[in-house]
Amino acid sequence: xxxxxxxxxxxxxxxxxxxxxxxxxxxxxxxxxxxxxxxxxxxxxxxxxxxxxxxxxxxxxxxxxxxxxxxxxxxxxxxxxxxxxxxxxxxxxxxxxxxxxxxxxxxxxxxxxxxxxxxxxxxxxxxxxxxxxxxxxxxxxxxxxxxxxxxxxxxxxxxxxxxxxxxxxxxxxxxxxxx
Amino acid sequence: xxxxxxxxxxxxxxxxxxxxxxxxxxxxxxxxxxxxxxxxxxxxxxxxxxxxxxxxxxxxxxxxxxxxxxxxxxxxxxxxxxxxxxxxxxxxxxxxxxxxxxxxxxxxxxxxxxxxxxxxxxxxxxxxxxxxxxxxxxxxxxxxx
Numbered sequence: 001x002x003x004x005x006x007x008x009x010x011x012x013x014x015x016x017x018x019x020x021x022x023x024x025x026x027x028x029x030x031x032x033x034x035x036x037x038x039x040x041x042x043x044x045x046x047x048x049x050x051x052x053x054x055x056x057x058x059x060x061x062x063x064x065x066x067x068x069x070x071x072x073x074x075x076x077x078x079x080x081x082x083x084x085x086x087x088x089x090x091x092x093x094x095x096x097x098x099x100x101x102x103x104x105x106x107x108x109x110x111x112x113x114x115x116x117x118x119x120x121x122x123x124x125x126x127x128x129x130x131x132x133x134x135x136x137x138x139x140x141x142x143x144x145x146x147x148x149x150x151x152x153x154x155x156x157x158x159x160x161x162x163x164x165x166x167x168x169x170x171x172x173x174x175x176x177x178x179x
Numbered sequence: 180x181x182x183x184x185x186x187x188x189x190x191x192x193x194x195x196x197x198x199x200x201x202x203x204x205x206x207x208x209x210x211x212x213x214x215x216x217x218x219x220x221x222x223x224x225x226x227x228x229x230x231x232x233x234x235x236x237x238x239x240x241x242x243x244x245x246x247x248x249x250x251x252x253x254x255x256x257x258x259x260x261x262x263x264x265x266x267x268x269x270x271x272x273x274x275x276x277x278x279x280x281x282x283x284x285x286x287x288x289x290x291x292x293x294x295x296x297x298x299x300x301x302x303x304x305x306x307x308x309x310x311x312x313x314x315x316x317x318x319x320x321x322x323x324x
Contacts, residue, residue: 019224019225021224022208022222022223022224022225023208024208024225061196062225062226063205063206063207063208063222063225063226063227064201064205064206065206067225079225081225108226109229110191110192110193110194110195110196110198110199110229111191111192111193111229111231112190112191112192112193112216112218112229112230112231112234113191113230113231113234114230114234114253114254114255114274114275115255115267115269115272115273115274115275116272116273117272117273118273127273127275134228135223135224135226135228136223136224136226137223137224138224141224150257151276158281160283162208162222163207163208163209163222163282163294163297164208164209164210164222164249164280164281164282164294164297164298165280165281165282166222166223166224166278166279166280167248167279167280167281168277168278168279169223169275169277169278170275170276170277170278171273171274171275171276172255172256172257172273172274172275172276173273174256174270174271174272174273
């Protein structure tokens with residue numbers, strides 16, 4: 001599925017995926033000395049993550065494939081996918097040699113519970129269940145946020161590229177948290 | 180004697196990734212209902228997220244204009260106590276209370292079915308799995324009594 005080739009000692013993926021508002025966009029991914037570059041193959045739009053902007057990088061499962069989660073120093077989240085398990089070592093090596101960063105493993109929660117802890121870091125809301133990551137909401141996807149008694153409602157910008165589009169997510173917040 | 184407070188069981192969906200379904204719907208970030216593990220997998224911004232059927236209170240579907248909407252309500256503390264209710268093992272947690280998905284009703288050229296057919300299938304299957312789960316739970320309660 002993916003083509004990886006040497007590129008100035010780095011690697012390039014012809015068929016990578018970038019998560020954007022609930023849809024995985026296809027594109028070409030390059031790990032350069034200056035940073036990570038993703039070029040959307042449909043729109044031609046280029047996304048850049050500068051080598052010095054990378055804060056935390058983790059390797060995790062996505063839908064049917066493996067991916068990397070990059071949390072940038074400016075608080076934004078980038079999720080790149082479409083990798084095979086065998087790509088892990090290569091990608092980890094790129095992060096060590098080019099960006100002086102070590103890629104960590106992130107476990108996803110399989111419990112199926114709807115209760116957990118909502119954590120805010122930068123512009124990301126991470127919902128953790130039993131200490132594992134359950135899902136994440138990049139806050140720039142939120143079009144409106146309203147609060148009621150013991151609840152917070154997030155409404156999202158709609159994306160017709162996503163097969164099914166998440167419109168609204170409502171949380172129950174315990175009273176002690178609101179106090 | 181003292182009344183024993185009934186605590187809701189925390190049933191888990193999957194024990195490990197080997198049990199995780201490899202179906203096309205999961206990979207395509209559509210809603211997938213897994214009858215074997217009684218779990219609904221919802222796509223949340225790139226990640227397929229499991230929700231065990233026991234966490235789902237009720238669901239509703241509506242069609243408005245070009246779109247189909249599917250709303251899923253989850254059990255959470257503070258709601259009306261239902262017959263099968265009881266208290267929650269961890270009322271101090273944050274709960275996902277409700278999610279709403281939207282999908283278009285019209286087919287793009289080359290598509291076999293409209294994107295909204297996924298929501299229709301999910302609606303039907305969630306109802307089905309929920310019914311079977313409730314029946315089994317009721318039978319188990321009877322045995323305990």
